[in-house]
Amino acid sequence: MRSLLPILTVVAAIITLWYAATVWLNSQWSYDQAARAGVGISFSEMVADTMAQERPVLPAPHQVAQGLWQGVAGQKITSKRSLVYHGWITFSATMLGFAIGTGLGVLLAVGIVHDRAMDMSVMPWAIASQTVPILAIAPMVIVVLGGPPLNVPPLFSKAVIAAYLTFFPVVVGMVKGLRSPDGMQLDLLSTYNASRGQTFWKLRLPASMPYLFASLKVAVAAAVVGTIVAELPSGAVAGLGARLLQGSYYGQTVQIWAALFAAATLAAGLVVIIGVIERATLRQMGMAR
Amino acid sequence: MSWLWGAILFWLAAWGFNAWLARQPVAKTRAVRLFVPALFGVTLLILWEGIVRGLNVPGVILPAPSVIWGTLKSSVPILWGDFVQTILKGALSGYLIGCGSAVLTAILIDRSPFLQRGLLPVGNFVAALPIVGIAPILVMWFGFDWQSKAAVVVVMVFFPVLVNTVAGLAATDRMQRDLMATYSASYWQTLMKLRLPAAMPFIFNGLKIATTLALIGAIVAEFFGSPIKGMGFRISTAVGQLALDMVWAEIAVAALAGSAFYGLVATLERAATFWHPSQRGR
Amino acid sequence: ADDVTLQLKWVTQAQFAGYYVAKEQGFYDEEDLNVTILPGGPDIAPTQVIAGGGADVTVEWMPAALAAREKGLPLVNIAQPFKSSGMMLTCLKESGVAGPEDFKGKTLGVWFFGNEYPFLSWMATLGIPTTGGADGVEVLKQGFNVDPLLQKQAACISTMTYNEYWQVIDAGISPDDLITFKYQDEGVATMEDGLYVLEENLADPAFEDKMVRFVRASMKGWKWAEENPDEAAMIVLDNDETGAQTEGHQKRMMGEIAKLTAGSNGALDPADYERTVATLLAGGSDPVISKAPEGAWTHAITDKALQ
Amino acid sequence: MSGPVIEAKGLGLTFQTGDGPVHALKDVNLTVEKGDFVSFIGPSGCGKTTFLRAIAALEHPTEGTLTVNGMSSDAARQARAYGYVFQAAGLYPWRTIAGNIRLPLEIMGFSRAEQVARVEKVLALVDLEGFGKKFPWQLSGGMQQRASIARALAFDADILLMDEPFGALDEIVRDKLNEEVLKLWARTEKTIGFVTHSIPEAVYLSTKIVVMSPRPGRITDVIESPLPKERPLDIRDSKEFIEIAHRVREGLRAGHGDEV
């Protein structure tokens, strides 16, 4: 709560800048329109116009807020025009992908930590995999998974893309975490003649928890991005990604920005939720003070 | 079918060989450390080739690596032009501007805990804006050429680097700071001699994440409008033309460039943070 | 009922009203068909979807279909509900473009992703290189919307008579400030929005029969849509899952679409086909297709469907 | 089991490092009988820790032989012969004090009831009753160190190895813990290996004081203590005590030689 005031201040500053930018970026259009209509407009008329254009280059904050309000509260949440409806679709694919990606990432990390051959071979390729432009392969993944003989439902295809972006931060963080016990902690178990399994469950896994949570926060935001990217080619029927693109086709800038903010809110909310789980877990484990 | 089984057999053999090699004392040598992942990569390619040939996957769905290699060889001028447009102009300039301004911003807000507490959560929120949404807007603002791609990259890399740098600047321990206090060192002296060096491991963490982000950002931004060159342009156009071999050739270039970029930053990191336990271990 | 999956070229809009009408009005049911309509999008190559087995039949433009055929994907046109091309180049008068001869040295926005062929053929016909410079035109890969024109980043952009053109108008630019070049009028029209299937599937009599019924019902839907444009637009709106379309825009689009489908009973006019092929072959040093295709269309379906 | 508990013959241990080999131990000969309390003393880097780790099979000698209870040190480790107390407490921060002490018991498969009973017992032994539910960071450094000793005592290992367990404590606390260790040793007949930097501590505790010197690490003197098993704190003012302490100091000084 200590940070509420600073956040509000920063937000206020951003909104002020934003309004200024709105006037600056949209004025060209106002003047052009006036010129086409053959009338002159005063500065104040221009400013008023930039706040209320239908296709602004940059919509004013209140226009975006209105769009968001319209999308969230202005409809039944089951309506296809509701951001809650589209957000839910994105959310469900995100969570599925996040679960798959996290599971895969943890498994890979366990493999890397316990098997030297995997340690040496997997990491460079995991890095390379993340340099592949996801937007380029997403359509192919959708086509291949969605068609016969696999006939995977779109929810799952989207989740696969989300998982692709999720697994990497999890692998990196988890490898670091599983390797975080120092020599003394490992030696202690060695004097007990503990097995590899016991070492994993009683030392490596608990020691990795702070690292795991740090990566999960990065990963869940990545999963949202992955889902949205995957929603573009999946037939663009529903989800925040589809909504974003549709706004784009028709130059409905306000709709784009509203969807954009909804997506960022979804991601930020998920990060916060993981933060809460993190704090609870670590406190339970005695690792947070 | 024999192709498929052959590939799977090769895979198992290579896996076994790698596992054996990793257990040998020579595993620590540089050559083996390069060879093992290379063999792993070759195995993936052969498996891919085997699946495509063995299952008769049509080329318009997934071309075989051999076909992609052919396209790669015969299209060097196109690929080079795209590489210059997207990586050198778009990604690299955006990366430098974005990372540079992020570090500077971190130093600027460092003196004000108030700004930090306010800016970081808002920054995290902005960083969560999906680029597929931002890219069209920036293309609208900055035009179709590489400048808008660089802008997308700046937006993408700015916050990860900022957050890491701010965390890094706070990463000194109390004793290290107290030492400076007993010298009655000025703010800038403390910054230059203690906090920036101590922040380096964190900053490089951010810089490494930013490499892959920069690449993805530059390529993806081209999907939303571009001149008729660039890797993102080529990929989307080639998909429309069912020239999947070209698509994969570009993806290969992207992966190669991305890995090289990452490797370069990792090398710089090793040079700059040689003193950090994580670097000393090896 | 027999299952049919139809892949559209673009998102749910009045451009595809006939199919939605046929579904909603029960024309497909009457033919004992269970039709699934998959909307397209900027990242969906219908040719790739059909190659991957994701659809039985797809709505595609003929240049892309013929190019895919040359790439080894044997697509066959089984019906052609659209008679005329709706594609045009829309320019701001203030950019100084009055006729095709003024294109030189200007920046033009073009759709890619398989939609660039008509433009490239036209430029080849005009003898204008697309590589920039004073004698050529600077080409931009245009995004999804008409912003490049509004922001004056391009002198002209690609538009469809039924869609993007009206977005320019809606944005507040009056038709008087615009100058348009319809591909149809420039003599370089290529066929749009035909129905394509894989050649090997046609060999199967059951599939052929399914397609006969599908085309018959679809054409019924198209004719119904032409006669009841407003109701058709509303049906499209009901089927838009994104909730992004607006009633006004769709009703107007339906009106424009009706003009393009007007002259067609569903059967491909071989003359139209020949003209398209000729245009595509005229690409100079870099033609869209290198030789006239064979077996790229058939009347087998429409003959049975429309008798 | 009549032979010596620990027997090292011509023991050598060389680390291969980036800068070339480091001879941590060279030609070390030592025999420890059951019930001995052996202190290792010597300047920093002389190989005390390395030797203790070699005994516990945490390092492996590169020369010579080392037997523990008549078998190899690895076999002894598998037989769970060792309790080891590290220089720093090294408690797992995610486990309570009781949880930390229970750790070896869980690993060695003691029954739940037995675990609870033993944890109670050793907590009392190190004066930490009532602190079982606390987390390590809620305790002072000295209490943590005692918890880590309790952890090593919880399962009845024959051999207790302690690497400077009291390095971080102040003299008063140290005196008290020294008395406790002596009592424990007298009661249980364990064999104890103990590394320290403090001469009085070494003399006070041990039946055998091993003086080491560095580069390469070797044993320069082994002093058998004539002190009785029963040792009040003021034994430190006795003549024998001061004599032994003097001999140890001389040995240390000789070993230092070039150093410092």
Place this chain on the structure above:
Amino acid sequence: MSGPVIEAKGLGLTFQTGDGPVHALKDVNLTVEKGDFVSFIGPSGCGKTTFLRAIAALEHPTEGTLTVNGMSSDAARQARAYGYVFQAAGLYPWRTIAGNIRLPLEIMGFSRAEQVARVEKVLALVDLEGFGKKFPWQLSGGMQQRASIARALAFDADILLMDEPFGALDEIVRDKLNEEVLKLWARTEKTIGFVTHSIPEAVYLSTKIVVMSPRPGRITDVIESPLPKERPLDIRDSKEFIEIAHRVREGLRAGHGDEV
């Protein structure tokens, strides 16, 4: 400058923590004259470090007054009156040993030539010639600690504050460094504040021994040492020495009371 160097009157320092206030120091009165060697001894947590930090203006008293050289501790810090040696060496890992020692010189604006000369001099003083180009992690703990002492000596601060500088070292090295510190002190007339856990060390070094006790941290005894300024190592066997040591031990034990 005739008055006392350090003067604390009714000093109190309370930390506000999540669990409520911690009274680290309470009603502390102490006068230190120029050239004094003051040792602080007392059980863990009695506020020794806190008091030293308060003198160096790293903490600020919540009650009472504290003057250093007749001015506030903050002013003294700005006048660069302090050399501080922390409990752990605290060298910057990205600087070489020489670079670490040069650090305060750079900050205080010494000329390049002066920097080089001083680094050479103090390296020799702590027996680290030739190690200037090494990085901290390439040195043993004892050498690191010596480097950190060199760092505090490099600029001629009037007041040298050392917080258990030899805690991690073995007795022999400790003895040697004790002698060095004494020599340095005799030569330079510095005022030294020194925290230790070792009674002999405190007695051996100091002109004044401050015994503290915890909860709240306060001074229970201040012992003026009658030992001469010239102190050979074997002064530790003298009667006066043993007497003072005894008095310190008694003071400590009294302060401990409930503790341990």
